[in-house]
Structure formats: structure tokens, C-alpha cells
Amino acid sequence: NAGVTQTPKFRVLKTGQSMTLLCAQDMNHEYMYWYRQDPGMGLRLIHYSVGEGTTAKGEVPDGYNVSRLKKQNFLLGLESAAPSQTSVYFCATHSRLNQPQHFGDGTRLSIL
């Protein structure tokens, strides 16, 4: 049982390049989230989804787009990467409102 799998685990980009981060879950959870983690700032919500075909903005959505075409996958896209997007990105899922989240191991993204 893999739980929440994030790919890739590491990536280095140049400013202006685009890329997509993939979050895949095998727990049949409805809710999926993308966070970024920066030193001293905890986790900040980028976008989230309450079910297949739905997405919503979180606290820091600018510069990111997401899609949830399949229930098990939640994609985070950077159309034109900027150095300020250098961070560790975490995907999380949960089954319903009052249940805790399950986290992936993170994607470490550096933008030069």
C-alpha cells in the first residue's frame, strides 16, 4: 500500500521553465491538497480539491495551476517558474472533513 506518492522527488529548473508535479493516492480519498513548505513559515496551502473534477484556491495560489481529472491524481503545474517558487512541495489527502491528512514525502524544487 503506497499511500500518497509524489513524483519527482527532486528537480532543478531554470527561471521561466515549466513543469508538473504529480501526486497519486491509492486510498480512494476525496480530498487532496498541495502545500509548500518554507523555512520558518510552516505549510501554506496552494490549491486543493474536494473531488474529481474540482479545484479551489488556497492561501498562496499565484503562479500555480492544478488539475484533478482522475480521483487518484492531483497535478500541480508551474507555467513559468520563478526563484520565489523554490520550496518543498507536499501533497496531502484525507477521506472526509474531520479526518487527518495523509502526506507524501515531498518534492524538493529549486529554481535558478
Add this chain to the structure above:
Amino acid sequence: AQSVTQPDIHITVSEGASLELRCNYSYGATPYLFWYVQSPGQGLQLLLKYFSGDTLVQGIKGFEAEFKRSQSSFNLRKPSVHWSDAAEYFCAVGANTGNQFYFGTGTSLTVIP
């Protein structure tokens, strides 16, 4: 607005000593409260959760937390710390009227022999 405050950025304790990590929250209704632990290079792992009922909740790895409504606190405790407990600890609030979770900025724990 909902928020979570972890006043201690970094704590150092000796192995075998007791531990208390502080968490204060701001939320209009009864919150769902969580403590997570993050080891270097890893994602967050749930230690324990509070939804309702008994205000003292037990978690994994010998941790417990107490919900105090009057103080808007949910402090994490462990009677005797082990070297393997060195990690980053996050307190979180889950909104019961929405789909969002709010995290504190974390407390880094160092354990010295």
C-alpha cells in the same frame, strides 16, 4: 480568521527528560486539532488528533496532548524523550465548516544525550 501559533521555534531537551510543546489556536467553533511530526526529508506523520470527548488524547510513540478550551491550547507532551524523537513538530487546526487545515510554523526538537 483561523490561525495556529507555536511559540517555540526550537527546543532542546536531554534524553530521558520530559517534553512539552506549546500550541495555541484561534478558531470560532470547536476545532479539530492535530499534531504531526516530520523527520528530515520526510512528509508529515500524524501523532494524534482531537475531535471531541476526552480532552486528554493519546497518540503514537508515547505522546499525548491536552485540549484546553479556556486557554485555546493543545499542548503536546511526552514524559521521557528518546533520541529518535528529534524532529520538527507541527500543530494543525481543521476547520469543521470547510475543507482547509491551518498549520503552525513548527517547533524543531533537538535531543541531547
